[in-house]
Amino acid sequence: MNIGQASKASGVSAKMIRYYEQTGLIPKADRKDSGYRDYSPSDVHMLRFIRRARDLGFSVAEINDLLSLWRDTSRQSADVKRIAQAHIAQLQERIENLEQMAATLSTLVDCCAGDDRPDCPILADLEEPSGEQEVPSPATAGTGRLRHRP
Amino acid sequence: MNIGQASKASGVSAKMIRYYEQTGLIPKADRKDSGYRDYSPSDVHMLRFIRRARDLGFSVAEINDLLSLWRDTSRQSADVKRIAQAHIAQLQERIENLEQMAATLSTLVDCCAGDDRPDCPILADLEEPSGEQEVPSPATAGTGRLRHRP
DNA sequence: GCTAACCTTTCCCATCGTTGGAAGGTCAAG
DNA sequence: CTTGACCTTCCAACGATGGGAAAGGTTAGC
Incomplete structure (x- = not known):
């Protein structure tokens, strides 16, 4: 999946996807032979998570915290509630x-x-x-x- | 009056005073022989106007409008009300x-x-x-x- | 195979208001 | 004269986003 399609599917602009990758909010995307970034459905899932959190007014720093908890399967519900x-x-x-x-x-x-x-x-x-x-x-x-x- | 004193008297940081001058929100300050900016009480007055308007959430662009009206003695009360x-x-x-x-x-x-x-x-x-x-x-x-x- | 249209890449710049620092000049008190 | 507090200009950064240029990839129609 190209960045443009991931963008449409997630509602995050291609510019911002690259920015999030650059600043480390999301991991570096896989690349195809052409050098194009390649996104999986679960990447899109994560992007939609980010988009929704932004819409709720979370800063990128806060989203970073939320993403850690999201990825951490041993996370505690209480941590998320506190944030x-x-x-x-x-x-x-x-x-x-x-x-x-x-x-x-x-x-x-x-x-x-x-x-x-x-x-x-x-x-x-x-x-x-x-x-x-x-x-x-x-x-x-x-x-x-x-x-x-x- | 030096910039530091004008800053304290107005509540606008010296940095911001210079910035406002640079961007044309306020006119260029007079200079003393030393090159120091020199502020009059009426300058401080204007700075306090700006400070208060910022505190009320006006953008610098909006303050520009307000300042024009403020300086324009033939201004119409209605204009200010509209803004x-x-x-x-x-x-x-x-x-x-x-x-x-x-x-x-x-x-x-x-x-x-x-x-x-x-x-x-x-x-x-x-x-x-x-x-x-x-x-x-x-x-x-x-x-x-x-x-x-x- | 060629071309046009579109996509992607990286890179740089701008925004807005504000703060920070560096390098150097001025002033007033000791 | 020295010291410290002040001033000057210039340059950079923040956060999140958009704009654009230059170069290369992909794809559809011919």
Whole structure:
């Protein structure tokens, strides 16, 4: 099975499959005489595992942990549960940060007349934060300051 | 005022101040004879504006828009309101994605005994997604697939 | 067998916001 | 004058992904 077919079958782009191999997340694929990478159905299986975990928001590092457990037939259910729970906590922390941001912005928007007047309460608040409805701490604020993808 | 003092006063790291200048988000700073950048209180004011907007989750591109409006004394309150509202919508979309992820994971965790048995429902679900409690679409899933900072 | 269309390979570059370091110049206190 | 804290520029890295070039492999139709 060529990389393109494995890609379609797994939902992971060919680029990313090579990247995952390069960074050691997945083992080096077999090669055909032509030099083409050759994938088995079980490779595709693993790729779909990765894809699904990415969709659930796991980082590649976390997926590495999950894959070790997945491959380890003597793994303990408790280990997986622990990883998943930690991830849920992470997700909820991020959700709270985002909700805090949205709440602050909503407050500002509600105060904003939205008319033609040049004095806008939103800008005023950005200049001088009012009710110290401040986003958490500078440290944890970084966690909430997410990348925006255009 | 040196860059270090401006940094402390604004909460923006010196590195980032230089970066913002380099990318044109803020104008080039005045220089002292020594070549050191020289900041005025109003520069610090602008930096704090930026810092606060970052904390509220605005991207640098969005901050650019806000800064233009901020500097433009004939700006319309409505413009700012529109940007803020769009941003709130963005935040809420991301929150929903994260909540969907957390819900799926919670379901899995609840099904997981967490004992020593090696058959873990979480891993099983990652292998073969069950109830199609699938995270949105591949396209929008990208929006939810956020960067993790270690 | 030839050609066109498509696939794969490796390699490099870009993104976004941020941090780190190296090599060297400046400043203020001792 | 020396020392240490600061500043300068430049270069690289992170994580996950996409884009593209140049070169070679595979396959279908003629």
